Amino acid sequence: MRTICLSSSLKYKDTARRVIYEFKEMGIDALFPNLDSGLDKDNLDMQTMKRLCINHFCAIDKSEALYVINPNGYIGTFVKIEIGYAIGRGKPIYYSEKTNELDLDSLYTDIIPIGKLEKFVEF
Numbered sequence: 001m002r003t004i005c006l007s008s009s010l011k012y013k014d015t016a017r018r019v020i021y022e023f024k025e026m027g028i029d030a031l032f033p034n035l036d037s038g039l040d041k042d043n044l045d046m047q048t049m050k051r052l053c054i055n056h057f058c059a060i061d062k063s064e065a066l067y068v069i070n071p072n073g074y075i076g077t078f079v080k081i082e083i084g085y086a087i088g089r090g091k092p093i094y095y096s097e098k099t100n101e102l103d104l105d106s107l108y109t110d111i112i113p114i115g116k117l118e119k120f121v122e123f
Helices: 010-025 046-063 079-088
Strands: 002-008 029-030 066-068 093-095
Touching: 002 010, 002 046, 002 079, 010 029, 010 066, 046 079, 066 079, 079 093
Parallel strands: 002 029, 002 066, 066 093
Antiparallel strands: none
């Protein structure tokens, strides 16, 4: 089974769950560690935050690519870190939308909107 790691702000949890389901229907294993951790970002300590990052790095390592869910182009700090890690590991990076920020838009391999996830089957 093909594997892809998802990255997104946790404010888009419902969208991420829907994308995970759609990938599963296509036979693609979508990883999003800590999606349902129940942790409140505003009440985390440094050790827990580091563990959450490492969990995501491990998921990126296990995946063929990183898919960034970024409605309205929004990419938060931790997603930026995950993008940097994926680049360092030589993984292709796909965004659901352009950010319209030159620095961030220079990093993606392609834009694949959420409504067109079937394009991942073609790769």
